[in-house]
Structure formats: structure tokens, C-alpha cells
Amino acid sequence: MAKIITNGTVVTAADTYQADLLIEDGRIAAIGHNLQADGAEVIDAQGCLVLPGGVDPHTHLDMPFGGTTTADDFETGTIAAAFGGTTTIIDFCLTNKGKPLQSAVETWHEKSAGKAVIDYGFHLMIGEINDAVLEELPHVMEKEGITSFKVFMAYKNVFQADDATLFRTMLTAKQHGALVMVHAENGDVIEYLVEQALAQGNTDPIYHALTRPPQAEGEATGRAIELTALADSQLYVVHVTCAEAANRIAEARQKGYRIWGETCPQYLVLDQSCLEKPDFEGAKYVWSPPLREKWNQDVLWNALKSGQLQTVGSDQCSFNFKGQKELGLGDFSKIPNGGPIIEDRMSILFSEGVKKGRLTANEFVNIVSTNAAKLFGLFPQKGTIAVGSDADIVIFDPNRERTLSVETHHMNVDYNAFEGMNVTGEPVSVLSRGEFVIRDKQFVGTPGSGKYLKRKRFASDNS
Numbered sequence: 294m295a296k297i298i299t300n301g302t303v304v305t306a307a308d309t310y311q312a313d314l315l316i317e318d319g320r321i322a323a324i325g326h327n328l329q330a331d332g333a334e335v336i337d338a339q340g341c342l343v344l345p346g347g348v349d350p351h352t353h354l355d356m357p358f359g360g361t362t363t364a365d366d367f368e369t370g371t372i373a374a375a376f377g378g379t380t381t382i383i384d385f386c387l388t389n390k391g392k393p394l395q396s397a398v399e400t401w402h403e404k405s406a407g408k409a410v411i412d413y414g415f416h417l418m419i420g421e422i423n424d425a426v427l428e429e430l431p432h433v434m435e436k437e438g439i440t441s442f443k444v445f446m447a448y449k450n451v452f453q454a455d456d457a458t459l460f461r462t463m464l465t466a467k468q469h470g471a472l473v474m475v476h477a478e479n480g481d482v483i484e485y486l487v488e489q490a491l492a493q494g495n496t497d498p499i500y501h502a503l504t505r506p507p508q509a510e511g512e513a514t515g516r517a518i519e520l521t522a523l524a525d526s527q528l529y530v531v532h533v534t535c536a537e538a539a540n541r542i543a544e545a546r547q548k549g550y551r552i553w554g555e556t557c558p559q560y561l562v563l564d565q566s567c568l569e570k571p572d573f574e575g576a577k578y579v580w581s582p583p584l585r586e587k588w589n590q591d592v593l594w595n596a597l598k599s600g601q602l603q604t605v606g607s608d609q610c611s612f613n614f615k616g617q618k619e620l621g622l623g624d625f626s627k628i629p630n631g632g633p634i635i636e637d638r639m640s641i642l643f644s645e646g647v648k649k650g651r652l653t654a655n656e657f658v659n660i661v662s663t664n665a666a667k668l669f670g671l672f673p674q675k676g677t678i679a680v681g682s683d684a685d686i687v688i689f690d691p692n693r694e695r696t697l698s699v700e701t702h703h704m705n706v707d708y709n710a711f712e713g714m715n716v717t718g719e720p721v722s723v724l725s726r727g728e729f730v731i732r733d734k735q736f737v738g739t740p741g742s743g744k745y746l747k748r749k750r751f752a753s754d755n756s
């Protein structure tokens with residue numbers, strides 16, 4: 294059935310204006326005043342912002358990691374995402390050395406099909422480059438519409454790739470039109486620091502942060518940038534946490550390199566002291582790279598404001614405190630890395646960003662939706678409100694106040710990393726391709742209604 298959203302204030306990355314939206318066949322059919330359509334359902338957005346659905350370019354759902362599997366799968370994770378205003382995610386498909394890439398993609402399709410309630414795509418992890426990978430990669434790109442490759446520079450003996458693999462991935466990405474993504478930390482140095490800490494009996498969660506210093510992130514970021522320049526390729530640095538990395542990205546962009554960067558809500562509002570919480574609670578705040586000293590938060594906010602960092606992803610990678618984070622009791626290196634953020638990403642950015650005057654509402658939309666859609670080959674289908682775009686819409690109350698809590702969140706995990714934080718601004722209703730997924734703060738969607746997205750190839754004028 295056609296729908297008309299009326300009385301709201303439309304906010305895109307470019308504009309803010311009063312208008313009605315007509316939605317037909319899952320797309321935005323018209324934008325204007327006093328729109329009419331026979332039999333259309335009229336949705337009153339009085340007092341609300343009408344935003345393009347969020348695009349979260351960084352999630353790990355149903356992912357095996359650290360001897361366990363993330364607590365949220367594609368059903369619980371995408372429901373939580375929708376509650377938070379996100380209508381598209383791009384999840385990381387893990388590959389296995391010596392095995393066909395396509396088999397890994399099939400595994401990720403099995404995890405997601407019939408479960409996702411919003412649309413989703415996959416990035417592909419590259420752990421090795423050899424003749425078989427080089428032969429298969431273009432076919433996977435063509436068949437699956439996967440146009441971004443992820444290389445880990447850390448997690449030694451698990452995911453870490455060497456520099457030759459990273460460099461050859463960059464050359465391959467340039468040849469075929471893909472964006473290379475890196476987890477930029479020096480895994481070799483970190484492994485040594487971790488061994489040293491454990492040998493000295495330093496086993497508490499705080500040593501996770503102390504053995505992954507900002508220099509290890511800055512060095513790896515700089516190395517990835519220089520290799521990208523050498524390959525004349527393009528790079529997206531995920532989860533940037535600190536000045537050492539953000540400044541290198543800014544310098545590279547100033548030189549005209551094709552480098553983009555993402556940070557995450559946790560690095561904008563939490564700091565390293567969280568890892569010192571007693572009774573092993575610090576384990577709830579174990580991310581890689583780790584939370585940093587508080588002063589880095591201003592660096593990251595300024596980088597978002599000035600456009601040196603372009604996106605905020607969630608890096609959703611949830612593990613329960615009981616039974617999962619606890620795997621690292623007595624040995625911080627065994628704490629599964631990651632946390633639950635998918636639901637609160639947009640609310641935190643709006644509240645801490647727009648409401649506190651750090652970002653305009655248009656910049657907010659750009660950072661949580663439009664830029665990621667452009668970089669990852671989804672724009673203008675996703676990431677904006679325009680005639681012809683998918684009707685992925687968030688009706689967002691900018692004044693509603695609430696407290697983030699495990700008691701009220703929808704993620705399948707036993708804690709909230711932002712417990713007790715007051716935020717202003719909340720999605721009231723969320724539509725995916727014109728159908729309500731969240732209506733008046735109730736889930737009304739259907740597992741399996743989310744569609745797999747084949748994405749366009751990278752183009753250097755994307756962003």
C-alpha cells in the first residue's frame with residue numbers, strides 16, 4: 294500500500310526542509326507539499342525529523358571469534374539495528390585460508406537468509422593472495438556484488454595478513470574496483486607486548502589496552518596508507534581510535550591520497566579508564582583497538598566535523614559478560630574482543646553530536662548514512678531521501694530523552710556498554726523499503742524480509 298509521510302522535517306546530508314514523502318512500491322515516489330495518492334496510508338511525523346535510514350558499514354553478526362561466537366545473530370542484530378534507526382548493514386564475511394572464497398560467502402548467506410529484518414551486504418576478508426584467490430576474486434565480485442575487501446594487520450595467528458598480502462590486495466582492488474579496508478594495528482608488536490605482560494603476571498583487562506598502544510595503531514595506519522599510495526589504490530581504515538591514526542589519515546588526504554576513515558561511538562564517548570572497572574567488569578570494554586585516553590575523543594570529533602573521518606560504524610561484535618567475556622578471567626588476552634553497539638550508534642551520535650553542537654543535523658546524516666552508502670556502492674539506492682531511492686526512512690523524535698540500558702535494549706546480550714547514559718533523540722518508527730519494521734517503538738517486521746544487497750564497484754569520485 295502507498296504511504297505518505299507528512300508534517301515532518303526532511304533531513305539529508307545536503308538539506309533540511311519541510312516536505313511530504315510519497316512511498317510507492319518500496320521507493321520514494323515523490324517529495325512535495327500536500328501530496329495525495331488514492332488509498333495511501335498517511336503517517337503523521339509532526340515534530341519529528343524524517344531521516345534516511347542509517348547505513349552501518351561495520352558489523353560482525355553470528356561470527357566465530359576468540360573461541361566463541363557473537364551473541365547477536367542476523368535476526369537479533371538486525372532487529373536491534375532497526376530499533377536504532379539503521380536500515381542497512383554491511384557485515385564482514387570471514388574466509389578460511391586454502392578454501393574457496395565462494396564457500397565463505399555461502400556460509401554468510403546461510404547465516405543471514407531468513408533472519409535479517411533490514412537489508413544487508415558483505416565485505417570479504419582477504420587472508421591470503423595466491424593464484425587461486427586471484428582467479429576466484431573477480432568472479433565472486435561479479436556474482437555477489439562484493440566490492441570491499443578487509444585485511445587484518447593484527448590478530449596474529451588468527452586473521453592477520455602480512456604486508457605482501459595487504460599490498461597485493463590493494464593492487465587487486467585497484468584493478469577490479471574495490472575498496473580495501475584495514476584493521477590497522479601492528480599485530481607482531483602487540484603479540485610481543487602481550488607475552489611480556491602475561492609473563493610479568495599482568496593479567497587484568499586494563500593490560501589489553503596497555504599492550505595495544507596508540508603507536509601500534511598509528512604505525513599500522515601509516516604503513517597501510519603508504520602501501521596504498523604505492524599501489525595507487527584506495528583505503529578505508531576501520532575503527533580509528535586515536536590521534537596517531539586520525540592525524541595520519543588527515544595528512545594523507547591532504548596529499549590527495551584516496552584514504553577514508555571510520556570511528557565508532559565507543560571511541561567518542563568512552564575511555565581507557567573503563568577497563569579498570571573492578572570485578573572483571575573492565576572486560577565489557579575490551580575492543581581492539583582499545584579505548585584510549587579521553588583527550589583523543591576531541592581529536593575524533595574534530596576529524597568527523599572537518600571531514601577527515603567520514604563515517605561512524607558500530608563494529609557490532611557482542612559477547613555476553615557471563616560465559617563469554619569471562620573466558621578471559623585470569624588472562625586478558627583471552628577476553629573476546631568486541632561489544633554491543635548496533636542499536637545505540639545513531640542515538641549516541643545524534644545526542645553527543647547534534648544536541649551538543651559538535652555536528653549539524655546534515656553532518657550527522659552524512660556520517661551515519663550517506664558517506665557509507667557512497668563509499669560502499671549503495672548510493673543513491675541507500676543513504677538519502679530522493680525520488681527513486683529505497684524508502685528506508687527513520688521518523689526520529691529529536692527531543693525524546695531516555696537512558697541507555699540493558700533493561701531496555703534489544704540486543705541479545707547481558708550488558709550495555711553505555712549503561713546509564715542519557716541521550717536525547719530516538720527513532721520512533723523505521724521503514725525498510727516502505728514497510729514498517731519499527732512502528733511507534735514496537736517491532737513489527739518479519740525475519741527474512743531483509744534483502745541481500747549487491748553493491749556497485751568502487752569509484753574514486755564516490756565520496
Ligand code: URP
Binds near residue numbers: 532580582
Ligand atoms: O574488538 C573488536 N573490534 N572486535 C571486532 C573485530 C574487529 O577487530 O573489528
Ligand code: ZN
Binds near residue numbers: 476532582
Ligand atoms: Zn577490527
Ligand code: ZN
Binds near residue numbers: 351352353608609610
Ligand atoms: Zn570489526
